[in-house]
Amino acid sequence: MSGDIQAVRTETAVNLNRRIRVLVVDDSAIVRKVLTETLSREADFEVVGAAPDPYVARDKILALQPDVLTLDIEMPRMDGLTFLRNLMEHHPMPVIVVSSVGESNCRAAVRALELGAVDVLTKPGGPYSVGELQESLARRVRAAAVARLRGPSAAPAAATTARPANDNGLRKKTAAKTGVPSPLIAIGASTGGTEAIRHVLRGLEPGGAGFVIAQHIPAHFSAAFAHGLGTICSLEVKEAQDGDAVLPGRVLVAPGNFHMLLRKNAGGYHVSVLDGPLVCYQRPSVDVLFSSVASAAGREAMGVLLTGMGSDGASGLLQMRRAGAWTAAQDEASSVVFGMPREAIRLGAAEAVMPLERIAETLAEANAGAAAEAR
Secondary structure, three states: OOOOHHHHHHHHHHHHHHOOOEEEEOOOOHHHHHHHHHHOOOOOOOEEEEEHHHHHHHHHHHHHHHOOEEEEOOOOOOOOOHHHHHHHHHHHOOOOEEEEOOOOHHHHHHHHHHOOOOOOEEEOOOOHHHHHHHHHHHHHHHHHHOOOOOOOOOOOOOOOOOOOOOHHHHHHHHOEEEOOOOEEEEEEEOOOOOHHHHHHHHOOOOOOOOOEEEEEOOOOOOHHHHHHHHHHHEEEEEEEEOOOOOOOOOOOOOOOEEEEEEEEEOOOEEEEOOOOEEEOOEOOOOOHHHHHHHOOOHHEEEEEEEEOOOOOOOHHHHHHHHHOOOEEEEOOOOOOOOOOHHHHHHHHOOOHHHHHEEEEHHHHHHHHHHHHOOO
């Protein structure tokens, strides 16, 4: 068994001290069967029941007290989003949305994340996808089981901890970037990251830094995620395509199931989007992005590792710091899951450890400074 998966299982077991109880909610009997059988193969899971619609699910939640719920979006009698909204208001619990692909379904799944769902997963659609499902579903359920729940689209509470001692150093470092037309900010995240990234980007003024983002998200959902980000901030946000330029005020989101790397040539920064093996069991991988940023941008970059289960991004952030970039990790209190930031801190990869609110403020300051220099 891999060290990364074993660490996730150990962390989950320490937090729960028992098997994870899962309730499967889907109107398709076939999907309920596939998900139940997939989860039942894992020794640390117990599927306590299944429900064909939200009304049956409501009664089973009260009777069975599951730790995690898997939820379909399109169901009879009540749609998944309405049920999720009611659930988070009256009986909040970790929810993983298992959705069909298609533009409307993908946007609904991203909306579910805004409403408080912990993660989203593609519904199995054939023998190959069913074969891929087991490891991905198990990993996401383990993360959900230890997640700190957030309210629907709620901004995190303002930090009460003191600012890190190196804040002045950051301001000097940011100011020293004079003459760099587009300082580059790299962000990596996993479980809980979609809403953390929304909070970081909301309110940023246009024309400042260029952003590259690796968020663990399935294929097909990343375009909807990028579209949603573009509606809540004044930056240009797009799902990255191979060869896209990193420009002031532009945010490039790594496409689901593809790695994204930063490159530099005489014309400036651009990204390569490519297939490749999973890294830390992920594609896109934060480590892949951060390592390329360290090589291409060095001290001209800033790197931030946000909430997520596992260790992806920690070694890449360390490479960025060693290359002269300013680096930060989200603190435990504001993380939905602290695994990735914790590993970065353990390695000494984070120059600063900050609550999400302070990370947002810091990146806003750097972005505003870049925008002012460009004027």
